[in-house]
Amino acid sequence: xxxxxxxxxxxxxxxxxxxxxxxxxxxxxxxxxxxxxxxxxxxxxxx
Numbered sequence: 001x002x003x004x005x006x007x008x009x010x011x012x013x014x015x016x017x018x019x020x021x022x023x024x025x026x027x028x029x030x031x032x033x034x035x036x037x038x039x040x041x042x043x044x045x046x047x
Contacts, residue, residue, distance in 0.1 A: 030036045
């Protein structure tokens with residue numbers, strides 16, 4: 001019974017994470033060196 005609750009919780013959590021990840025993935029994924037350089041510039045601006 002305990003493990004069923006854990007599996008249920010993990011399933012719900014993964015569903016929530018997937019929903020949010022689809023929204024923020026384009027912002028966080030770096031595909032090439034140019035995007036990496038841009039990300040470094042943005043992060044340096046925050047410092």
